[in-house]
Structures are given as C-alpha cells and as structure tokens.
Amino acid sequence: MRDALVAAAFQLFLERGFEQTTVDDIVALAGVGRRSFFRYFPSKEDVVFPDHERCLADMAAFLDSGADSDDPVVRVCDAARLVLRMYAENPAFSVQRYRLTKQVPALRTYELSVVRRYERGLAAYLRGRYADLPDGTVRADVIAAAVVAAHNNALRSWLRGDGSDDPVALTDRTLGLVLETWGGSPAGNGPTEDVVVVITRRSTPMWRVVKDVESAFRYGNGRQ
C-alpha cells in the first residue's frame, strides 16, 4: 500500500512534475482513497522521502548504543555514514529524487527540515559528551553542523554525477577533513603519553608558541 503510493507518486512526479501532480492524481493512479494517502504520509512532501523516519530512528539508536570511550567526533561521523548508506542502497532512486528536489522549492524546504533533525540528533549526542567541557554546547553544535555539511557535500557531489563514483570514498574524504580538524577526543579518556612537536620560525615570539601549545593541549588541535 505504502509502496504502491510511493511508486504511483514518483511516476507522476517524474512525468509531469511535483507541483503539477495533485494528491487526487496519485490516489487515482494507485487506486486507493484520498484519505488513505494522508494516513500513510502526513503531507504530500513526505511521499518523496519515505525512508528518512526509519533512518532517523536508526541513527538515534546507533548513538544511544555503544560505549562512551571512543572519540565522539568519530562516532558522529559514523552516524552520518548511516545516512549515506541509506542513499547508496538505491542509487537510481536517490539520483531521481535529488533531481526532483533540486527543482522544487517545497521539497528543498522539506529536505532542509529533515537534515536539521539529523543535525540536532548529532548535536544532542555531542552535547552530552562535551557536557563538562567549557563551551561544550557551542563545540557540539559547531561540530554537528560541520559533519552534516561535509556529509552533504560528498552526498551531493555523488548525486550530481551519474552514480558511478564510490559514495563511500567521497564521504570518507570530506569527513576526513572534519576529523582532521576536530577529531582527537578533547573530552578526555585523554592520551596517556603525549609527544609534542613544535615547528616554528625562529622569529616567532615565545609567548605565541606557548599560547599555541596550550591551545593544542586544550582542544586536541585535530590530531591525536
């Protein structure tokens, strides 16, 4: 039933556009009643993103499970990869949906609100992990936003292509940049033995070197 509605909706959306298709058209093609459509999908936009609710739940479950011993940023990046996996499961469907969404403002707005829910999920997790860090909530929000941006950058460049690229490799690359910057748990379970390498110009004043070393210790400086 759900699947029949999704199939009918996409057929019509692709052949005559989202705005040119009414819910009545969809239910007529699917051979069901109009009211049933809204029983399965709260709005016309929802039918375009039928699997995000499940993926959101999966991500929440993933973040809830697992020990708090590992790097929070790594964990959050792995959570983002769950979303990528969902897209990569049906490349043809994902590319079609991407092209549709790109053209329809209502769908772009809807997608935005979905992305926001993922981001808030990641931020909530990080806020918990950074609870006892100064400026922990800012750090959490910023990292969550950065992870989502990096993930979406890779996802979109994959969707823009013909689907022949490897989305996982693309995402690894962009998330790698975020990990390079923010990875290396500043929240603790800290490294037990540190080696500090400082490279500086001879002309740099010593106070600046000290400040940078302190800052690197405080925040991990993106490298472990």
Add this chain to the structure above:
Amino acid sequence: MRDALVAAAFQLFLERGFEQTTVDDIVALAGVGRRSFFRYFPSKEDVVFPDHERCLADMAAFLDSGADSDDPVVRVCDAARLVLRMYAENPAFSVQRYRLTKQVPALRTYELSVVRRYERGLAAYLRGRYADLPDGTVRADVIAAAVVAAHNNALRSWLRGDGSDDPVALTDRTLGLVLETWGGSPAGNGPTEDVVVVITRRSTPMWRVVKDVESAFRYGNGRQ
C-alpha cells in the same frame, strides 16, 4: 501598510497563536483587503520575518564589497554579525518572535530555509576564496556551516534569556571558537610566521607524524 499588517499579525499571533489566526483575521484587524496581504508577503510565514530579505541583501553586498586581502573566515564572521545586529536592534520583538517560532513547526521550517540562504551566501563567498585550494568547496561548506552554527548558538542563548545579556559579547565568544579553529587564511597571502604544533601519542609511528606535519603545513591546520 506593511507595518500595519505586521503589527496586526503579531497582535493576533501572540494572543491566540499562529495556527489559530487566519489571514482573514489579520486583514480584518488591519482593515485592508485580503489580496493586499499577499501583495506584501508571499506567505503567511513571511509576515513573521519581515526584515530578513533586506538583511540577506545587506550580507551579499557586504561580502561583495571589500578587498580579498583579509582572512576569509574573519570576513564571513563579520557577515554573520550583521544578522546578529538586526536581531539586536529590536530585542523585544526578537524575543517575542523567538518564543513564537519555537512553538510553531511551520515557523521553524520557514526560519530554517532563511538560515539556509544565509549559509549558502557565506559558502558561496568562501568557495570563491578557496577556489584554488584542494578540497576548497568542502572547506567552504564546512566553515560556512560552522559559522552559522556558532552564530545561532549565541543568538539563541541570548534570545532564551531576558534580553539583558550582551548579544555581541556572546557572539564574539562563539565565533571566536570558530576563528580559533579555522582562522588564519590558508588560501594565501600566507602567514608570515608559522607555528605548527603536533601532539601525538608516544606510540604513534613516525611516518604518521610526518604525514600530519606535512598536512598541517599544507592546510595551516586552523592555527596561524
């Protein structure tokens, strides 16, 4: 006329809620025709954010103007401060609107789409500045997202309060964290004095340390 509609709308939104107020109610109170409402505001949501269009234009103008010699991240942070200034101009109005938006899903979604436009503006600017950098678009997207997240974190914590805090100080603090991480133009007019700090575990193999140092040289690693 515009102002009269905004005033009437807010009066009704505050006393009976956004969804419980119809456009007919607003135009009846303002004493104008229904059609005129939609001449000034494309949708019912727009009346809640009457000054964002102007602010978006201001930000675009700000980013277009000015030399390309300074740090792009600093410039983007300054652009974000324009938005804060708009909120800070009418604290009472901003706080009322925040409380309204927090409760109404449709307004949250709308606000999201506005924030997205700011973010895309910042990202487009950074993409231009980082055009000849490897992974420049990712870096641009990530920094834009980080700046917006930091800005919104400060803005929201100010709006949640009673308006007595200093919003500029709050924003300086959160944007400062972003600047600390990403500031220091990697795009060139390069820094004249480098300090590279690498912290690693004693067990880390040397090849990895070398790789990290090389990478830090290439990207500036967020610190000057």
Add this chain to the structure above:
DNA sequence: CGGCGGGAGGGTACTGAGTGTCCTGTGGCA
C-alpha cells in the same frame, strides 16, 4: 478643463492540501 492611462488596493471565485466525521467491508473470535 475634461478625458485618460497606470498603479495601488479591494472583491470574488477558484484550486488544492490537509482534517474531521461517518460509513462500509472484512477478518478474527466466542
């Protein structure tokens, strides 16, 4: 001075999304 064109605003009717309510068929159970 009178006609006139254009733009701002008002009125009416329409489309289409989303909701509430009631009805009907169907399948399980005592």
Add this chain to the structure above:
DNA sequence: TGCCACAGGACACTCAGTACCCTCCCGCCG
C-alpha cells in the same frame, strides 16, 4: 451466527494561495 475491531473509502469542510477583474486615485496631455 452474532459481535467487535480496524483498515480503508466517501464526503464535507477550512484555509492558504492564485487569477481575474473592478474601482479609485493621481498625474499627464490634449
């Protein structure tokens, strides 16, 4: 066989947003 729960359908309604046409006002020109 009677009963109940529930999935789905039919219908009516609200309200946002749009198209079309009307009116009034204001400056302009013959």
